[in-house]
Amino acid sequence: METTIKSIKSNENIFEANNGMYGDFGGMYVPPHLEEKLIKLADFFQKEILHDDFENEYKYYLEKFVGRPSPLYYARNLSKHVGSKIYLKREDLNHTGSHKINNTIGQILLAHRMGATEVVAETGAGQHGVATATAAALFGIKCKIFMGAKDARRQQMNVNRIKLLGAEVILTENGRATLKDAVDAALGYYVENPDVFYLLGSQVGPHPYPTIVGYFQRIIGKEAKKQIIEAEGRLPDNIFACVGGGSNAIGLFQEFLYDPVNIYAAEGGGEKAEPGKTAATLSIGKPGVFQGTYSYAISDENGDVCPTSSIAAGLDYPGVSPQHSLLKEKQRAKYYAVTDDEAVEAFKILSCLEGIIPAIESSHAVALAMSLLKGQGDKISIVNLSGRGDKDVGRDQLF
Numbered sequence: 001m002e003t004t005i006k007s008i009k010s011n012e013n014i015f016e017a018n019n020g021m022y023g024d025f026g027g028m029y030v031p032p033h034l035e036e037k038l039i040k041l042a043d044f045f046q047k048e049i050l051h052d053d054f055e056n057e058y059k060y061y062l063e064k065f066v067g068r069p070s071p072l073y074y075a076r077n078l079s080k081h082v083g084s085k086i087y088l089k090r091e092d093l094n095h096t097g098s099h100k101i102n103n104t105i106g107q108i109l110l111a112h113r114m115g116a117t118e119v120v121a122e123t124g125a126g127q128h129g130v131a132t133a134t135a136a137a138l139f140g141i142k143c144k145i146f147m148g149a150k151d152a153r154r155q156q157m158n159v160n161r162i163k164l165l166g167a168e169v170i171l172t173e174n175g176r177a178t179l180k181d182a183v184d185a186a187l188g189y190y191v192e193n194p195d196v197f198y199l200l201g202s203q204v205g206p207h208p209y210p211t212i213v214g215y216f217q218r219i220i221g222k223e224a225k226k227q228i229i230e231a232e233g234r235l236p237d238n239i240f241a242c243v244g245g246g247s248n249a250i251g252l253f254q255e256f257l258y259d260p261v262n263i264y265a266a267e268g269g270g271e272k273a274e275p276g277k278t279a280a281t282l283s284i285g286k287p288g289v290f291q292g293t294y295s296y297a298i299s300d301e302n303g304d305v306c307p308t309s310s311i312a313a314g315l316d317y318p319g320v321s322p323q324h325s326l327l328k329e330k331q332r333a334k335y336y337a338v339t340d341d342e343a344v345e346a347f348k349i350l351s352c353l354e355g356i357i358p359a360i361e362s363s364h365a366v367a368l369a370m371s372l373l374k375g376q377g378d379k380i381s382i383v384n385l386s387g388r389g390d391k392d393v394g395r396d397q398l399f
C-alpha cells in the first residue's frame with residue numbers, strides 16, 4: 001500500500017464544486033422547465049444555509065432525533081485480526097439505521113421552508129425511502145417513495161417500514177427494476193408535478209443535488225476528524241467507505257481532502273468486474289451524461305447505460321457522484337471493485353468479531369480495509385460503517 005499525497009494547499013478548493021461543476025463533471029443536463037425548478041432550489045439552498053436559524057434547526061434534529069454525534073468506535077478485535085488499528089464511524093447507530101437520515105433531515109427542512117406539500121424520493125436498499133418517509137412524517141408532509149420491484153423483494157422489511165411511516169410505495173417493473181429505474185420513475189413524477197419537492201438520496205443527479213447532499217453529509221467527516229484526534233492525537237493514515245452514488249463516502253472524505261490521508265473507496269463489484277455483472281462504476285465505467293449530470297457511468301459502445309449487478313441494493317447503480325469522478329481523475333481517492341463474495345465474508349467476520357452486524361453495502365468497505373490493511377501494524381484507519389445490517393439478515397445469500 002503506497003502513500004499517496006503529501007500535502008495540498010487547503011485554499012485551492014480544487015476538489016470542490018464551483019457552481020455545480022466539479023472540474024468537467026457535474027452540471028445540469030435537464031429540460032428547460034426542470035432547469036428552472038433546479039435553479040430555484042439552488043438559490044434557495046444557498047440562501048438558507050447562511051441563516052443561523054436553519055443551521056440551528058438542522059443541528060437540533062441531528063442531535064435530538066437522529067442521535068448524533070455517532071461514535072467513532074475502536075474495533076479492537078477486528079484490528080487484532082487484521083493486524084492494523086481500525087476505527088469504525090458508527091453511522092449504523094443513527095435513527096433509521098444509516099447515514100441517509102443526515103441528508104433527509106436537511107432536505108426536509110428545505111422542503112418545509114419552501115412550502116412544499118409533497119415530497120418524492122427514489123430508494124434502492126430502502127434506507128433512503130425509510131429515512132425520507134421518517135423525515136416527512138416528522139414535518140407532516142405527504143410522501144411518495146419510488147422503488148424497483150426487484151429491490152422491494154430483496155428489502156421487504158424496509159417496504160413495510162415505509163408504509164408504516166405513512167408514505168406510499170410505488171413499485172416499478174421497468175428495466176432491471178432496481179435503483180436506476182426508481183430514479184427514472186421518481187424524476188418523471190417530479191417533472192410532471194410542479195409543486196413536489198424531490199428529496200434525492202445520494203450525491204448524484206443534476207446540480208444542485210450533489211452540492212446539497214454533500215453539504216448535509218459533511219457532518220460524518222467533521223465528527224470523525226474531531227473524534228480521531230481526541231482518541232489518537234493525530235489524523236488517520238487511511239479512510240475507507242463504500243460508494244453507491246457516493247454520499248456516505250463523500251460525507252467522510254470531504255473533511256480530509258486536503259490532509260495527508262489516503263482515501264480508499266469500495267464499489268459494488270458484483271460477481272466480477274464485467275459489464276452486466278458489476279456495479280463498479282468508477283472502476284469500469286467512463287464519463288458521460290446520465291440522469292441529469294456529467295459523470296462516470298457504466299455504458300456500452302452506443303453510450304447506452306448497462307444494467308448493473310451487486311448483492312447490495314444500495315450499491316446497485318450505473319451512475320456515480322460527479323465529485324467522486326473528479327477525485328478519481330485527480331487520483332485523490334482510489335476506487336476498488338469489491339466482489340459480492342468478499343463483502344459477504346466481511347459481513348460475517350465483523351458480526352462475529354465485534355458484535356456489529358453491518359449493512360451489506362458497508363461490508364464492502366470493511367472488506368476493502370481488511371484486504372489493504374493486512375499487516376499495516378501501527379497505521380490508523382477509519383472505516384465508515386454507513387448502515388446496520390438488520391435489513392439484510394433475512395437473505396439466504398448471506399448465510
Ligand SMILES: *Cc1c(COP(=O)(O)O)cnc(C)c1O
Pocket residue numbers: 098099100125127128201202203242243244245246247248249314315359361362386387388
Ligand atoms: C444507500 C446506502 C449506501 C450507498 O449510498 P451512498 O450514497 O453511496 O452512500 C451505502 N450504505 C448504506 C447502508 C446505504 O443505505
